[in-house]
Amino acid sequence: MKHLTGIGDLDRASAIELLDTSTRMVATQERQMRKLPTLVGTTVVNLFMEDSTRTRISFEAAAKRLSADVINFSAKGSSISKGESLKDTALTLRAMGADAVVVRAPASGAAHKLAHSGWIDVPIVNAGDGTHQHPTQALLDSFTLRRHLGGEQRDGERAGSVDGQGLDGLHVVIVGDIMHSRVARSNVQLMTLLGARVTLVAPPSLVPVGADVWPCDVLYDLDEAIALAPDAVMMLRVQRERMLGGGYFPSAAEYTRRLQLTQERADRLPAHAIVMHPGPMNRGFEIAGGVADGPRSVIVEQVAAGVSVRMAVLFHLLASNAREES
Amino acid sequence: MTPTTASTTASAADAAATGADRAAAPALLIRGGRPYGEDVADVLVEDGTISAVGPDLSAPEGAEIVDAEGCIVLPGLVDLHTHLREPGGEEAETVETGTRAAARGGFTAVHAMANTTPVADTAGVVEQVLQRGEDAAWCAVHPIGAVTVGLGGERLAELDAMAGSRARVRVFSDDGKCVSDPVLMRRALEYVKTFDGVIAQHAQDPRLTEGAQMHEGRVSAEIGLTGWPSVAEESIIARDVLLAEHVGSRLHVCHLSTAGSVEIVRWAKQRGVDVTAEVTPHHLLLTDEEARGYDAVYKVNPPLRTRADVEAVREGLADGTIDIVATDHAPHPADAKDREWDTAAFGMTGLETALGIVQQTMVDTGTLTWRDVARVLSETPARIARDLDQGRPLAAGEVAHVLVWDPRPAAEVDPEEHASRGRNSPVAGRTLPGRNRLTLLAGRPTVRDSRLAEH
Numbered sequence: 001m002k003h004l005t006g007i008g009d010l011d012r013a014s015a016i017e018l019l020d021t022s023t024r025m026v027a028t029q030e031r032q033m034r035k036l037p038t039l040v041g042t043t044v045v046n047l048f049m050e051d052s053t054r055t056r057i058s059f060e061a062a063a064k065r066l067s068a069d070v071i072n073f074s075a076k077g078s079s080i081s082k083g084e085s086l087k088d089t090a091l092t093l094r095a096m097g098a099d100a101v102v103v104r105a106p107a108s109g110a111a112h113k114l115a116h117s118g119w120i121d122v123p124i125v126n127a128g129d130g131t132h133q134h135p136t137q138a139l140l141d142s143f144t145l146r147r148h149l150g151g152e153q154r155d156g157e158r159a160g161s162v163d164g165q166g167l168d169g170l171h172v173v174i175v176g177d178i179m180h181s182r183v184a185r186s187n188v189q190l191m192t193l194l195g196a197r198v199t200l201v202a203p204p205s206l207v208p209v210g211a212d213v214w215p216c217d218v219l220y221d222l223d224e225a226i227a228l229a230p231d232a233v234m235m236l237r238v239q240r241e242r243m244l245g246g247g248y249f250p251s252a253a254e255y256t257r258r259l260q261l262t263q264e265r266a267d268r269l270p271a272h273a274i275v276m277h278p279g280p281m282n283r284g285f286e287i288a289g290g291v292a293d294g295p296r297s298v299i300v301e302q303v304a305a306g307v308s309v310r311m312a313v314l315f316h317l318l319a320s321n322a323r324e325e326s
Numbered sequence: 327m328t329p330t331t332a333s334t335t336a337s338a339a340d341a342a343a344t345g346a347d348r349a350a351a352p353a354l355l356i357r358g359g360r361p362y363g364e365d366v367a368d369v370l371v372e373d374g375t376i377s378a379v380g381p382d383l384s385a386p387e388g389a390e391i392v393d394a395e396g397c398i399v400l401p402g403l404v405d406l407h408t409h410l411r412e413p414g415g416e417e418a419e420t421v422e423t424g425t426r427a428a429a430r431g432g433f434t435a436v437h438a439m440a441n442t443t444p445v446a447d448t449a450g451v452v453e454q455v456l457q458r459g460e461d462a463a464w465c466a467v468h469p470i471g472a473v474t475v476g477l478g479g480e481r482l483a484e485l486d487a488m489a490g491s492r493a494r495v496r497v498f499s500d501d502g503k504c505v506s507d508p509v510l511m512r513r514a515l516e517y518v519k520t521f522d523g524v525i526a527q528h529a530q531d532p533r534l535t536e537g538a539q540m541h542e543g544r545v546s547a548e549i550g551l552t553g554w555p556s557v558a559e560e561s562i563i564a565r566d567v568l569l570a571e572h573v574g575s576r577l578h579v580c581h582l583s584t585a586g587s588v589e590i591v592r593w594a595k596q597r598g599v600d601v602t603a604e605v606t607p608h609h610l611l612l613t614d615e616e617a618r619g620y621d622a623v624y625k626v627n628p629p630l631r632t633r634a635d636v637e638a639v640r641e642g643l644a645d646g647t648i649d650i651v652a653t654d655h656a657p658h659p660a661d662a663k664d665r666e667w668d669t670a671a672f673g674m675t676g677l678e679t680a681l682g683i684v685q686q687t688m689v690d691t692g693t694l695t696w697r698d699v700a701r702v703l704s705e706t707p708a709r710i711a712r713d714l715d716q717g718r719p720l721a722a723g724e725v726a727h728v729l730v731w732d733p734r735p736a737a738e739v740d741p742e743e744h745a746s747r748g749r750n751s752p753v754a755g756r757t758l759p760g761r762n763r764l765t766l767l768a769g770r771p772t773v774r775d776s777r778l779a780e781h
């Protein structure tokens with residue numbers, strides 16, 4: 001693995017290896033001295049051309065806990081917002097001696113372009129590109145799923161070591177704006193790669209034309225999906241602009257009536273089922289506040305897993321490559 | 327075709343414009359080639375005119391003899407859809423470089439689209455483009471006039487003034503933008519009847535394609551680029567053929583790209599609607615799968631479609647539903663393409679690779695004969711545009727716009743070798759058949775063995 005621009009860069013074995021490394025990273029974070037010397041002397045650039053404090057901080061923490069130097073290069077007030085191209089920015093980062101670039105961009109394919117256009121020759125990590133991919137989010141989601149639901153038992157308790165395991169036999173329902181969601185695309189790919197069954201739920205106007213060949217089922221009705229007794233339900237953020245400008249659905253009331261994960265709906269899930277959300281949440285819109293804070297919710301844990309998974313990704317891209325070179 | 331008084335007068339002007347070249351050109355005998363890919367016949371060119379076509383012609387004294395054994399002899403190609411970029415876009419292309427590219431592609435005439443800066447929406451601008459073409463003298467340049475002022479889609483440009491200008495404009499198009507207002511489209515179709523003009527529509531419903539980046543389908547769904555549904559093209563074509571039928575006017579559909587569009591045009595022709603349609607070389611060859619690497623060289627309007635669409639446009643071209651191949655040659659500076667897909671420019675170069683692609687996709691597959699190629703790349707585009715001395719038969723007495731094409735050699739496409747300023751060739755690195763052995767513009771060689779013949 002030279003880059004992580006999308007789940008397409010992974011096969012089942014390398015995905016599981018990343019999850020296993022993430023587990024080891026979690027263990028290091030439980031120690032008192034959390035910082036590892038692994039990436040001393042390397043510089044990781046966080047190139048954020050789109051606002052996302054949460055993801056940026058998560059990558060920054062991951063890099064710093066591996067002792068890398070971190071440069072944050074954000075679009076706000078920078079030359080990028082003044083019309084400098086991604087190419088010029090890449091050339092600048094190359095000149096600055098970046099050893100890896102973590103990129104978040106509004107354009108689908110931005111990470112792929114950085115990785116494959118010859119502008120800069122360092123590992124590229126996609127931190128979300130347009131409506132295409134967000135692979136580290138998918139990895140942390142699968143990590144969280146495996147941690148909770150992997151192993152023999154499914155009672156919400158940790159089931160001993162899950163190393164080497166995929167998500168075989170699990171059924172995950174993902175609900176919301178599929179069309180504009182890089183999280184959904186990455187998760188469908190990764191979860192099915194790891195052996196899970198995925199069902200998407202969305203109003204038909206938010207299912208992309210062409211999704212018929214995706215390795216998952218598509219339903220329009222959340223109640224129908226809950227009746228399938230899934231092991232996990234992931235609610236996606238729905239942007240209100242989709243309603244106003246795009247006309248993708250008529251009103252917030254109509255959306256929540258059909259698709260909100262209400263307490264009543266959550267109560268119909270199997271006892272072991274967990275509730276996930278990639279954040280940031282619209283409480284009271286796609287998810288009821290009580291469900292987000294309730295016992296099924298692993299939302300806060302997803303955030304914590306994010307740091308460990310990103311440590312694992314940087315470790316594999318930078319530390320392993322360095323080993324190969326020496 | 328019903329020539330009007332205006333076009334007859336302009337015909338005399340055309341003849342006068344090329345007359346000087348004709349007198350200066352030495353005699354030339356094209357020996358051993360196969361006109362239209364049929365029986366071997368020599369073609370003798372004297373004083374810019376084809377003076378004889380037949381077997382074993384003897385060369386007049388001092389005549390140059392071109393060995394065309396194994397080559398196909400065709401009337402010079404005519405492109406109905408070229409972006410020469412001048413005025414205003416000289417970084418991408420000029421009339422000089424664009425017509426050099428045309429000559430290398432075997433073209434003896436191009437029709438220059440109106441989306442320049444300033445827009446070709448007045449007699450002044452179209453005459454300027456015409457003049458530039460005459461000065462460059464690599465091929466005839468026929469300016470296309472804008473349908474609406476500034477391509478704004480709000481009010482008609484002075485179509486009659488452009489038609490009556492020295493540029494004798496007969497084709498009008500807001501290409502790059504669609505005349506989406508149905509009333510304005512109706513008026514434009516009606517108005518050009520005055521001078522036997524035609525509206526060449528870029529069929530793209532603007533509301534259905536807001537922010538659209540590529541064909542809407544399985545690839546766009548996966549790679550997360552905003553989709554451009556086929557229906558955005560098809561709905562406009564359906565509306566336009568009905569409008570053309572209603573008002574009894576001529577409609578030309580630019581760069582048709584979907585299977586549904588072929589069906590609609592086929593249906594309209596069966597009803598007797600006076601509609602013609604074009605397909606680009608790239609839509610005959612490439613699909614939306616090319617977008618997977620986010621290489622913006624494949625970003626084009628209309629977008630590359632699916633394999634089924636490619637099959638349908640080939641079939642439409644073969645059965646005559648699609649009348650012509652036109653390049654939509656759209657050069658761009660490197661910076662406009664070497665960037666993120668979303669912000670990259672739409673368009674591909676095409677003049678220098680068009681015939682190679684047509685040979686590969688249509689002739690070598692046994693779908694079209696060379697006689698058909700002459701029809702779709704020369705005769706019919708000239709007829710649609712009412713060009714008077716282009717797309718004419720290879721026969722004694724005709725102006726010698728001639729292409730000698732050797733179909734045998736194959737070569738890898740290297741955009742660095744192109745005469746166009748644009749390097750944005752979608753077939754870079756691919757192997758295409760054929761070589762431009764000789765191109766004659768009114769008897770004067772513009773290209774020999776794929777190299778420009780300086781004049």
Ligand SMILES: [Zn+2]
Pocket residue numbers: 501502503528580581627628
């Ligand atoms: Zn167009």
